[in-house]
Amino acid sequence: MNNGVVRMRRELMIRLIRSFLAGTIEKDIDKIPYEIRPKGSDSVRCCIYKDRAIIKYRLMALLGASYESETDESKTLREYLDDALAEKKRPDKPITACGAGCSGCPDRKYFVTDNCRGCFARPCFYNCPVGAIRVENQHAVINQSKCISCGKCMTLCPFHAITKTAVPCEDACPVGAVKKNAEGIAEIDYDKCIFCGKCFSNCPFSAIMERSELLNILNELHKGKEVVAIIAPSAQDQFPGTVGQLFSAVAKIGFKDVLEVALGAEKTTEHEAEEFQEKMIAGERLVTSSCCTAYVEAAKKHAPELLPMVSSTPSPMLYAADIAREAHPNAQIVFIGPCIAKRYEVTLHPDKVDWVMTFEELGTVFAAMNIDVMAQAEWPIPRPAATTARNFARSCGVTDAILKELEAHPELAKRGFKADVKFINGLTPKTVKMLQLYGKGKLPGNFLEVMACCGGCTGGPCSLTQAFNPDKKGI
Amino acid sequence: MNEQGMIKVEICCGTTCYLLGAQSLLALEKSMPAPWIGKVEIVAMPCLEVCTNDNYSHAPFVRINGEIVGDATVDLISKKVNDLLERHVQ
């Protein structure tokens, strides 16, 4: 998506990386907000001073810090930088709600615009379930103290005269984890949050920020440490050029080796198919996929009855990390993908993966280092992963792979067993309710695939494009 | 101008421009305005090499008949091309 928020975020990242690579970051970093909003320039918010303050918070988040834990407002970016690079430490939570950047979007409210013609039919008046609408001087009026925000009037008006104000972060959150505090500023309840990143993608003021570990990774590379990249299957169409060229470009940054996470997906497929089979033979009712961390968190925090049915098979990332570790026992491992929740998954397995980088961050590193993917030679991929494993990146891919795998193990079929597969493609308040129903056994099916992002990982919050073509040339 | 006397619009698809907005410029290539057909050629290019210094914050870049244009938007490109087309007619 191309918009002002995305542009500013990427421009800042490129600036920061360039200055790190030039070795001048210590002296530059506190000046960046002033360079971007110099004296006399136009502001996007109320004034350049506020713009600068938010740019500082953005940079803090890029250094892994959070708004919530800020105690000393006068702490300089230079000090944050020193803290970030002092030890090998990842942020504890992947996102932060920057209250200073939040515009305090007014609560969801329906109101009637000038499009209203006070028509004779008055479907709004006749259909409001609580009688909140009256017509005065040929114009409908909503009594806000009665309105229950059902939205019926909005859908019925033939003149599209009724509209509503939105709170994009709250509207996007599938689990009600973003709430406004007493001052009307958005806050995240981390006990409910499943780290899906939907609030991050949807806030038009960029008040929800991702806490990055990018500079730590660059610092390890800069120190000459052995670092290996494992790349998520959804990488395939992120950049112009072939996957082989993309791997070469990644190696050019300084990674010692580049491996496909799809190799791990092959193992996930094998084990999950086996687990499904065993559990069905043992008479269990339902098995669900487990590769999407945000979904597993949703089950833990919002559908506990479903949790025992979540497959215990490790995710492709964890298997791929094992493969990488075997080949390079002393290397640090960086997962590169479109996902914010993976940052959280890694905090649960700190011995497997060292760092997480997003596709967006990867792009900004390429830009800062003037690496053009299309200009690279093909990377010799020793054994390309199976297409079914690469398809994990999109909705239905996991199920397809497992069904194919089961064809090779006909034990279940011999007993007259049939797989009855169901999908949840994208978590929303509605599909989270469905998870609870699945947990209670109120919905049919014996295998359920859940992806928090619509379309699967390719629709992830840090994906550069949603295009996806598993059969792309060069892999 | 290209060999056939058409106006040449080169959209940079190098990494910097791609990240900072070239993706949405490519829409022009896919759905060219009707009056441009036969008169304007639109091509996607590798890095035009204007992003390598501090200029990068003006990405995405396009080159219209040899002239580099920064902070390119669909609107800006359309204006420039329409100006050239008009001048062409006179």
Ligand code: SF4
């Ligand atoms: S979308 Fe939410 S976080 Fe963003 S400005 Fe509005 S209320 Fe604040």
Ligand code: SF4
């Ligand atoms: S669950 Fe997702 S949308 Fe809700 S607060 Fe957490 S990251 Fe944001």
Ligand code: FES
């Ligand atoms: S990427 Fe467009 S000029 Fe370099």
